[in-house]
Amino acid sequence: MIEMNQKVGFLFPGQGSQFVGMGLSLFNQFDSVKAVFKKADDVLGYSISKICFEGPEDVLTQTLNAQPAIYVCSYAALTALKEKWPEIQPAIVAGHSLGEFSALAAAGFFSFEDGLRLVQVRARAMEKAASQNPGAMAAILGLDQSGCIEVAKESGAEVANFNAPSQTVLTGTAAAIQKSLEIAEKKGAKRAIQLKVSGAFHSTLMKQAQADLVAAIQGIKTNPLTAQFIPNVTGKVTSDTAEICDLLGRQLVSSVCWTETMAQFSKLSLTHLIEVGPGKVLKGLAKSCEVPLAVQVFGTAEDVGPFTLAFLGSAPSTQPQV
Incomplete structure (x- = not known):
């Protein structure tokens, strides 16, 4: 009880x-x-x-x-x-x-x-x-948070969500997110997926x-x-x-x-x-x-x-x- x-x-x-x-x-x-x-x-x-x-x-x-x-x-x-x-x-x-x-x-x-x-x-x-300011978001899985922060810095994206130690969401312009997907994969992320959202939240x-x-x-x-x-x-x-x-x-x-x-x-x-x-x-x-x-x-x-x-x-x- x-x-x-x-x-x-x-x-x-x-x-x-x-x-x-x-x-x-x-x-x-x-x-x-x-x-x-x-x-x-x-x-x-x-x-x-x-x-x-x-x-x-x-x-x-x-x-x-x-x-x-x-x-x-x-x-x-x-x-x-x-x-x-x-x-x-x-x-x-x-x-x-x-x-x-x-x-x-x-x-x-x-x-x-x-x-x-x-x-x-x-x-x-x-x-x-x-x-007014179109953007995109991406989930980075299997890469630690420090690695995701590096991805954001290198791509021009920002971190939207630190959801879990191996799950981080990035946000920003469409170009920055596309670049972040490529960089994340090179850094060893298990998956890097663009999300179906209407904007660059957070x-x-x-x-x-x-x-x-x-x-x-x-x-x-x-x-x-x-x-x-x-x-x-x-x-x-x-x-x-x-x-x-x-x-x-x-x-x-x-x-x-x-x-x-x-x-x-x-x-x-x-x-x-x-x-x-x-x-x-x-x-x-x-x-x-x-x-x-x-x-x-x-x-x-x-x-x-x-x-x-x-x-x-x-x-x-x-x-x-x-």
Whole structure:
């Protein structure tokens, strides 16, 4: 059983974790989740629910839709988790890129609605910046981080994500990314793959998007955190409101230091680690980063049974509706 003296961490996924049908099983089982989706549709002024549940995939994967969809589905999963097991409260939260907004909403830094408005601004700003300053991204696998930094320097690319010791994502102009693929292979990378993305996220090509997001952040009400928070840009625990607001903007033009974030989680004597939201990407990255805890995922009604057994030691009293 999860007891008061146990220390739980929550992880929230970012763009790329989306899939058609996400959130639907929780929507069917929890009235509180239905309320989350209705509120989201009202805030956005269109049916993000329909896009999450029905797609089509090419519409869902568009940055303009994927980011609010993942945020809403992550918060919906959090809502279901809190309804079923209110005793599970996070001591610390983190999110991968977009997931930072879910993490901060979970820690009470801003309301669900304000977080969704920020995510909508962020998605629009990133899409606009990508159109005005076209770029690309590439995943470098099987080459250590120092090697990837060298590749970035030699090619003119930038590091978007330090995801794991042997998984780094580069970002920049199309020419720089093409050059980085060639250099990475020469340096012994197992694989160097250009990603299917709409722009050079987490690069200086996103400067205008940063400015737009910062302006939006200045207009929201913030609250003291109810859990510790590790921002992507530093990979260090902070609770300072001004710093968090600054880092949310800087994140768009900075590296996601996920390896460092996972290193911090490893030092915090956590008893449980939960990935809240669609997909299992962060569970895989935690394993690659050798985090000394198995990550339990909670993003669908089908996760209720395994989650109950893993964390509470008994099977659920009712079968989830799927």
